Amino acid sequence: MYAAVDLGSNSFRLSIGQHDGGKIRVLNSMREPIRLAAGLDAAGNLTDEALQRALICLKNFRVALAAYQFDGVRVVATAILRQARNAADFLPQLEQAIGYPIEIISGEEEGRLIYMGVANALGQPNESRLVVDIGGGSTELILGRGLDIERVESFSVGSVKQSLSFFVGGRVDGRSFEAAVLSARSHFEDGAPPYHPEYWKRAYGSSGTIRAIGEIIEKNKLGDGITLAALNAVRKRFIEFGQVSKIEMPGLRPDRASTVIGGLAILIAVVQELGIEKLEPIDAGLRMGVMWDLYLRSTRRDRRDESVGEFLARFHIESERGARVSESAAILFQQMKPASDALLRHLSWGAQLHEVGLVVSQTGYHKHSAYMIENADMPGFTTREQKLMGRLVLAQKGNLRKVSEYLTDSDFAKAVVALRLAIVFMHCRIEVDDRAVRLRMKNRIDLELKRDCVSSHPTLSYWMEKEQEFWDEIGVDFSVRTVA
Secondary structure, three states: OEEEEEEOOOOEEEEEEEEEOOEEEEEEEEEEOOOOHHHEOOOOOEOHHHHHHHHHHHHHHHHHHOOOOOOEEEEEEOHHHHHOOOHHHHHHHHHHHHOOOEEEOOHHHHHHHHHHHHHHHHOOOOOEEEEEEEOOOOEEEEEEEOOEEEEEEEEOOOHHHHHHHHOHHHEOOHHHHHHHHHHHHHHHOOOOHHHOHHHOOEEEEOOHHHHHHHHHHHHOOOOOOEOHHHHHHHHHHHHHHOEHHHOOOOOOOHHHHHHHHHHHHHHHHHHHHHOOOOEEEOOOOHHHHHHHHHHHHHOOOOHHHHHHHHHHHHOOOOHHHHHHHHHHHHHHHHHOOOOOOOOHHHHHHHHHOOOHHHHOOOOOHHHHHHHHHHHOOOOOOOHHHHHHHHHHHHOOOOOOHHHHHHOOOHHHHHHHHHHHHHHHHHHOOOOOOOOOEEEEEOOOEEEEEEHHHHHHOOHHHHHHHHHHHHHHHOOOOEEEEEEO
């Protein structure tokens, strides 16, 4: 059983699902219209009032989650928490309220998860398709075939901002609508060519906003599906009402009108700019994609493994050396008996990628590696995970002062020790196993090496002396002794 929580710019949503015969069946869902994007002040900070609404909602979600036993739970935050200047200040409060870590995902990762949800719902392994998702704070365009994504891009235009910016005071008229559409088109015009109809067979709309517009068209008999003519018919009806608060149409909940109107302007812009003849709404997207991602991770088909392999291939990095360091680091990390295995996979991925900075320069390559890992588009990884791996890789060599503030975390410190020693042993061509190497770490680091291992590798003594000096600089005793 899996749970996906989506902290969106307009609403917070929870879905609980179970993998059942090749599908994920939704067992329960909750939605709260938090409207975080509308809670941004002039300086780009979320207000205390918006924070309080969010905390109440997440506490309710926590109660709902406590009623189930899960194989995986993932909480993702999208555009508004990417944009809010004070997001880092209140994130710990939000995490405490729901009882799980919150991942602020990139727009590209959001698009990947949206497509995963849509593709698994549709099947059709050979179908080339475009997926459009209009959220409260951003819009994603994803091009793919079957389960494979070919291209994804996130645009910083969403329904909430468009509504607030162009329909001021809730006023709806032709001039405002035209300005909202033209503004949205300006976001897409430069990135539109790769998403033109020549590159896909069918187009789908996965967001709640697009599904709501589809319902309005159907229930008011304004057209045959989501076409430009039908969208313009909806626009005409909205203008006739003159005021958002007066909009009352079958298929549109009263509380949705204030954001749907901005979403309609964006959807018209997308359809015009990309030349879409018809868009099909589908009831699948981010939360379904998150649950599929959790399911695949639990079955060891983790997209993050693929991303690491793709990253190595892209920069022509010798994977054998990284694999050897990864294997040795895992053995050493487990010898130190960490409090949990939470860092083990990130240590493994960081070890595999530790030399990727060599494509920039031999000098200071650990710094280049760390920067690349932290800032690259790596599907499946969150920003937090990439920063964690970047810190580990930055600490792979040289002084430890650059990561000293993170070494207060015992397990992180053990991961750093494991990575540094694994790299030294790789350079000295020493096979790491429980017979040749014993490692312990509590208040100090104790390394025990077989005497014949040291005598057979003359440079090892030099590297161990340097390592002792680096740890001594930050007040950690590093003891090395040899045994028969």
